[in-house]
Ligand SMILES: [Zn+2]
C-alpha cells in the first residue's frame with residue numbers, strides 16, 4: 001500500500017516545482033554503518049535481518065521520518081520496487097535484493113536505504129540546485145542518526161564503509177543535469193573527460209551504463225577520504241556552475257547557428273510525442289528532453305517544464321505499468337506510454353521561436 | 357572451453373568486458389551486469405580499483421579476527437567484511453586507497469566526542485602558520501596563544 005501512497009502523494013518531489021533549466025535535482029548521500037556488525041554483503045541472513053530491524057526501529061523514531069514510509073524489499077511487489085528506483089528513492093541494488101529496506105520521509109525528501117552495500121545510506125534529494133540546503137538537511141539527519149545508533153567510525157579513516165571508495169566522509173554529493181545543448185553540439189565526451197580528470201564521476205539517469213537517455217547525467221564526487229565535506233561540496237559546486245554556463249553557451253550557439261532548423265527539431269519531437277501510437281522508453285525520454293529544452297528557451301511556456309519533468313518519470317517502464325494497473329509486455333508498455341504522452345500534451349501550445 | 361571470467365568487483369560471472377586508458381595505460385575490466393549497471397563502466401575510480409584487485413590471488417595472509425574475512429575475500433569482492441576489517445586490512449589497503457583518494461586521513465565530520473586525526477593535523481598546520489605570522493608581526497600575545505595550541509595539538513597527535 002505504501003508505494004501506492006508514494007505515487008499518490010502530492011508532496012512528491014517529482015511533481016513539486018523547483019527543478020531548474022539545467023539542474024533537475026541535488027542529492028547528498030552519506031554511507032554509514034553500525035559499529036561491531038558485519039557489512040550487509042558479508043553478514044549471514046539472520047544477522048542482516050537483525051541489523052535491518054534495529055536500523056528501522058531507530059529511524060522511525062526520528063522526527064524527520066514521522067508518518068513516513070517503511071518499505072521492506074522482500075515484501076514489496078517487483079513493480080513497486082522498480083517504481084522506487086525510477087523515483088531515485090532506492091538504488092537498483094537495494095531493490096534487487098531481499099535483505100534491504102527503505103525508510104522514506106513523508107515529503108520524500110529524505111530516505112535511508114538499509115542493508116544496501118552499507119548498513120545505512122542516508123539520502124536527501126531536492127529538486128533544482130540547492131547544494132547548501134540539501135547538505136544542511138543531510139547533516140541534521142546524520143547527527144540525529146549518530147545520537148540514535150553507534151556508528152562505525154575511526155579517528156584515522158573516518159566513517160568505515162564496506163567499499164574503499166566510500167570510506168572517510170562517506171559522502172557522495174551529486175547533481176542531476178540536463179545537457180541537451182552539449183550533447184547536440186557533440187561536446188559530451190570532452191566534458192566527461194574533463195570532469196573525470198578532476199575527480200568527478202559522470203553517470204546516466206539511473207546510474208546505469210554510459211548511454212544517458214534524455215541527455216540527463218548525474219555528476220558526483222569520487223573522492224571521500226582526505227577531503228572535508230566542505231571542500232567536496234565546493235568542488236562539485238564549482239564544476240556544476242561551470243557546466244551550467246557551458247550548457248547555456250551551447251544552447252545559445254545552437255539556436256543562433258541553426259535558427260529555424262533548431263526550432264524545427266524541437267517541434268518535431270513535440271509532434272511525435274503528441275501523436276505517436278507507440279513510444280519506447282528511450283525514444284520518449286529523448287523527445288521529452290527536447291520539450292524540456294523548448295521550455296527553457298521559451299519556445300514553450302517555461303511553466304510547462306514541471307509537467308515535462310513529471311512525464312520523464314511517468315514514462316519509465318514501471319510507472320507506466322503501475323499506472324495502468326497491471327504488468328505489460330514491451331509492446332503493451334509502448335502503446336500505453338504513447339497514450340500517456342498524447343493525453344498530457346493535448347493542452348500544450350505550439351512550439352514557437354525562442355523568446356530571447 | 358574457457359572458464360567464464362569472474363567480475364572484478366564481486367563473485368558473479370562477468371558479462372561486460374571493457375578496457376579504458378587510465379594514466380596512460382590500458383586497464384581491462386570484467387564486470388557482471390549488476391556492477392556494470394552500477395556505473396562501473398564510466399567510473400575511473402572503479403577501473404583503478406579493479407586494476408589493483410587483479411593481482412594474482414594468493415593464499416590468505418590476513419584475516420579479520422572479528423568476522424573471519426580474509427585478503428583473498430577482498431580480492432574477490434572488492435568490499436570488506438566488517439568495520440573492524442579496516443584495522444586488519446587498513447595498512448595493506450593504503451596504496452589502493454591512495455589510487456582513489458587524495459590522502460589516507462579523514463578530515464571531515466565526526467560523531468560527537470571524537471576528533472579525526474586529519475582534522476587535528478590541519479589545525480596544527482594552521483596554528484603553525486598563525487605562529488609564524490604573529491612572530492613576523494611581533495604580536496607576542498598571539499604568538500604565545502599559538503604556541504599553546506601547537507603544544508596541545510602535538511600532544512593529541514602523538515600515537516598512544
Ligand atoms: Zn559484479
Ligand SMILES: [Zn+2]
Nearest residue numbers: 420423438441
Ligand atoms: Zn571484519
